[in-house]
Amino acid sequence: MKKLRFKSLTMRIWTTFTAVILIIICSLSLLYLFVFRQISDKSKAQDLKVAHDILLQNNNYDEHNRSNEFANLKESRHFTVNLGDSSNPIFKEVNRKPGFPDVPPEGLPAHMKDNDSVETRTWMTSFINNEKLNEKQFSATHNNTRYIFIISSIPSDSTGKSYLISYLPIINDNGILYTIIIIGVVFIAIGFITAKVVANYISKPLKELEDYTMRIAHKDWKEPLRINNEDEIGRLVDSMNRMQKELKHADEEEKMFLQSISHDLKTPVMVIMSHADAIIDGVYIDSVEKTAEIIRNEAMSLEKKIKQLLYLNTLDYVLTNNSESTSINLYDLLMHIINRFEVVNSKIEWDLSMDKIAINGNLDKIQVSIENILENGLRYANEKIAVTLREQDGYAVLDIYNDGPNIKAENIHRIFDNFYKDKTGNFGLGLAISKKIIDFYGGNIKAVNREKGVSFIIKLPIK
Structure with a gap:
């Protein structure tokens, strides 16, 4: 069976509220039927026994002791x-109210209830079986009515055996149950x-959030959403505003990146x-060979940039899946x-101080x-490059130093961004x-300006 689905938030809340109310009603009803009634019946039986004991002790059945004025004994x-x-059998009403007529031998007065009929009392008498009883308690149903009754043998002034019977019809008051249902x-x-x-x-702030999300989806970077709530919705709005700010910054950098890379x-x-x-027109300045060399160098530079761009674009997928x-x-x-780089510029002095350290990775x-x-x-070194490799606190620390110019303080934390251009205007990736590779393997990289030159410090966890 499919779950009920409501598009309306009102119906969802109301359905939940109604389900809770129904659970409470059913719980209280069952509690009333199986617990409260048992407690009530036990209390009534105890009170009836007390009234029965009083009559036996007083041995005066004509005096009214007003026991049926108590709440539990009104119908007793x-x-x-x-x-x-x-x-x-000969019945006689006892514990009569003042002015209440005695019961004639032929039966009770006509105005008495069915619960007080001769037939009902005869039925109770059938439980005696001519034996001697001492406050024997019974609970039985007669004519769709359940009775609690107590029978005790008493002295007889005439022939035959006499008994005192106290009884109480159990009338279930469903008023509480009906009240619970109505409430x-x-x-x-x-x-x-x-x-x-x-x-x-x-839904009002949620509707605003929906519109705000659509604005973000269409790159509408206007004013952030303002909702003066400090609850979960307010915190959601703050998170979405931060997301909007980050997406706006990323969008602006992407545009700058596309402009720069296209240039x-x-x-x-x-x-x-x-x-x-x-070459085609024959108007080249130098020789054909020199012009072709320029074309080759520019093509190699273009190929390198395209490879870097493609490599960076697929790097996340490659790192994750390989x-x-x-x-x-x-x-x-x-x-x-280093052996490969030494031949690039033979004028550079290489200062190496490296320990043998192993790490895990690709x-x-x-x-x-x-x-x-x-x-x-x-690229930036004037005369010297120094490479140092040491172990420190479970990390392999690689320091690559060059004696070139310092990096401006406002740019030193941006040089690892995808969209950063160096002072020459070149766009390098x-x-x-x-940085992306080193971060993936749980390391970190930073640039530090020295008194003369710059150090790039790489930390990678040792295996």
Whole structure:
């Protein structure tokens, strides 16, 4: 069976409220039927026994002791019965109110209730069986009415045996049950109005949030949403405002990135096309070989930028889905990379101080991250690059220093962003790629200005 689904918040709240009320009504009804009635019946039986004992102790059945004026005993009756030689028992009303007539031998007065009829009393007498009884308590049903009655043998002034019978018809008062049901129905009706008010109160800010979300989806970065609530909805609004701010910042950076990368990609294309046209038209400034060399260099620069862009774009997926991890000897890896970079610029002095430390990770990705940092240092270094590798607090700490110019203080924390351009206006992605790889393996990277030059410090957890 499918669950009930309501699109209206009012109906959901009201249905929940109604279900709670119905559960309470059913619980109270069952409690009343199975607990309260048992307690009430036990209390009535105890009170009837007390009234019966008083009559036995006083041994005066004509005096009214007003016991039937108590709440539990209003319907109680007391009578004596003599079982003589005749087939018909002789009943006598006892504990009579003043002025109440005695019971004639032929039966009770006509105005008495059915519960007080001769037939009912004869039925109770059938439980005696001519034996001697001492406050024997019975509970039985007669003519669809349940009775509690107590029978005791008493001295007889005539022939035959006499007994005192005190009885009480158990009339179930369903007033409490009906009251509970009526109150429940009233609360259900009130609950609908309450649910409507509560739903309107809740849905108003939610409706504003819905409109606000649609604005964000359409990149409408206007004023943030203002709702003066300090509850869960207020906190949700604050979170969405922060999300809007972050998305706005990301959107602006993306636009700047597209503008910058398009410029960086168009420039080498324009150079290549102009020199190619010069060869075709025969108006090149230098030799054909020199012009072709320029075209090749620009093409290589363009290819490198495109590869970096594609690499960065797919890096998250590759890191997440390629879980291949091996033991990497950082010392051997660094020596391999440095030997390749030394031939790029033979004028640079390399100062190496490295311990043998192993980490876990993907060899290709770790190599790319370190190569990008060394390539950046080689680009800006004047005369020296120093590489230090040490173990510290369970981390491999790699310090790559170059004696080039310092980075401006306001930019030093932005150089690892995807959209950062250096002071030359070039748009590089190498540092962003390195940071993403190092972060993935639980490490961190930062740039620190020295008195002369810059250090890039990489920390990677040791296996």
